[in-house]
Amino acid sequence: MISRYERMIAKRYLLPGRGEGFIFLVASISLIAVALGVAALIAVMSVMNGFRAELFDRILGLNGHAVVQGYSGRLPDWQPLRAEIAKTPGVTGTTPLIEQPLMASYRNRVEGVLLRGMTVADIRETSVIADNVRRGSLDGLVPGENNIAIGSRLADSLGATVGDSVSLISPEGQVTPFGTTPRIVAFRIVATFEVGIFDYDKAFVVMPMETAQTFLRLGDAVGMIEIETSDPDRIAPILAPLEQRVAPKGVIVTWQQMNAELFEALVVDRVVTFWVLSIIILVATFNILSSLIMMVRAKTKDIAILRTMGASRAAMMRIFMSVGTIIGGLGIALGTVLGFALIEYRQNIIMGVAKLTGAQIWDPSVRYLTELPAKTDPIEVVGIVTMALLLSFLATIYPAWKAASTDPVQVLRYE
Structure with a gap:
């Protein structure tokens, strides 16, 4: 434990003395660097999380944890299979779907679309x-009527809105002596929605x-x-008993297989980002090291006098280790506050930078999501703070050892 007089001396050394302005400047830069490193790590890792x-919630909210796809895109006599899947331990829900890539046309504008047929319920x-309907209402989706709901950005691309009729074009149309003619049917838009994935x-x-079955x-x-x-993370063992039963009619595709490249890229990006940003904290601790070395050189006479007055080598080590650790601790505290502030006002910061630069900082067509997300992991924050504090402490060991090794006889002999 550090004694009262050691705390007093450490506090005194934290303040600049006469002719020690440069040392104080270096120590201040070290504190700011630690703060920036901690803030960057907390903010960036929260954004990555x-x-x-x-992505996980929205993608799985639309596509589920797995799908049983029929061969040639069809599952005839699917009701018994659905009932058997629903009885499997670990399965909490089943939903029949129809998905078919098509073309949509409105006033000479054409876009590729993905038709999804679901029961109204x-x-x-x-x-x-x-929960994300932007215009209109889903109440208009009634079996037997040619009504549809479309994504908001698809509506913008087509220049269509609620109430307009959009033509859906299926390549599987009627066979004529001159070839197959596409099947074109007009559907009225009753709602637009925005799930947040571009x-x-x-x-x-x-x-x-029923409408999709008739159209296709x-x-x-x-x-x-x-x-x-x-448990989505245990999807493979949960569905393993169904593989033989499903094999005659289709194949099982899990969310991990459907989105393997995307989520693997996120994991790699997260790990690389963590270690790259950790270098900022490492560099900051080298600044603490250099500032303490300069402080030891400047305080050589003080150290010699304290030693002659009875201060032990251990006491001198504790004093300088306390000084360096306090600098690092203050930087970590400031960085933690700054990191949470960046997370809280992240969207405002992006909008402000976009206005100043005139560039679109967050492009949803590239980033998948329409807004910058953030999710702070308390354990991760504790890990970042602990790592920064440990590096700051390690940076104090060598300067403190040099201070403790000062020989008062050699220093005071020529004074």
Whole structure:
């Protein structure tokens, strides 16, 4: 434990003395550097966590934890299979779906779209769609009527809005002596939604299951069965008993297989970002090291006098280790506050930088999400603070040892 007089001397050494302005400047730069490093790590890691969590929630909210895809895009006689899947331990829900890539046309504008057919009840229970309706209402989605809901960015691309009629074009049309003619049917937009993932908002067209079956001429068949489980991370062992039962009709594709490249890239990016930003803190601790070395050189006479008055080598080490650790601790505290402030006002900062530079900082077509997300992990924050504090402490050992090794006889002999 550090004694009272050691605390007093450490406090005195933290303040600049006569002719020690440069040392104080270096120590201040060290404190600011530690603060910036900690703030950057907390903010960036929170954004990375938020990015993954938002993508995970929204993608799985639309596509489930796994799907059973029928061969050739069709699952005839799917009801018994769905019932068997629902009985599997660990499976919490099943949803029949139809998905088909098509073309949409409105006033000479054409866009590629992904048609999704769902029962009306399932559409209203899918929160990422039902809770994010921007215009119109899902009440207009009634079986037997040519009504659809589309993504907000698809509506912007087509220049269409609620009430307009959009033509959906299916390449599987009627066969004539001159070839196959595409099937073109007009559908009225009753709602637009924005789930927050650019690719989905720019492509999704949702309609009742019965309407999709009629339009695509599927009869009573569906395209796939979406599966939800109690633990997405254990999706493979949960669905393992179904593989042989599903094999004659289709294949099981898990969320990990559907989005493997995306989530693996996020993991790699997260690890690399952490270590790269950690270098900032490491450099800052070298600044603490250099400032303490200069302080020891400047305080050589003081150290010699303290030693002749009875101060031990251990006491001198504790004094200078306390000084360096306090500098690092203050920087860590400031950086933690700054990091949480950056997280809280991240969207305002992006908008401000965009206005100043005239550039689009957050492009949803590249970033998938329409807004910058953030999710702070308390354990991760504690780890960052602990790492920074440990590095600051290690940086004090050598200067403190040099101070403790000062020989008062050699220093005071020529005074």
